[in-house]
Amino acid sequence: MASDSIKLYSLVYAGLVGLAVLNYVLFEGGLDLAYDISFVGTMVIAVLKTALVVAFFMHLKWENRSLTYLMVLALVLTLLLMSAATYSIT
Numbered sequence: 365m366a367s368d369s370i371k372l373y374s375l376v377y378a379g380l381v382g383l384a385v386l387n388y389v390l391f392e393g394g395l396d397l398a399y400d401i402s403f404v405g406t407m408v409i410a411v412l413k414t415a416l417v418v419a420f421f422m423h424l425k426w427e428n429r430s431l432t433y434l435m436v437l438a439l440v441l442t443l444l445l446m447s448a449a450t451y452s453i454t
Contacts, residue, residue, distance in 0.1 A: 376420045383409050383416075 387409045389395065390402045397405075419425040424432055 373420065376416055380413055380416055383413050 387406055390397065390405045390409075418435070424435065
């Protein structure tokens with residue numbers, strides 16, 4: 365059993381390292397991509413890395429769905445507050 369969890373965490377870690385390398389390649393790898401494409405790619409990679417960390421290292425994958433929905437609600441409300449604060453600055 366412990367060996368299975370070590371394999372799982374190792375795979376997740378390798379995925380995080382792979383995504384970090386891909387992020388580096390988008391900006392510094394000499395692909396000569398437009399900034400907008402690199403920015404969108406970086407945001408997608410950031411979401412994937414966050415999902416991996418939250419699901420596996422914070423053990424949200426094995427929690428009740430109600431806790432997952434609560435975390436998603438907190439994220440949505442935080443984003444709404446951030447957007448409201450952005451537009452309220454004059």
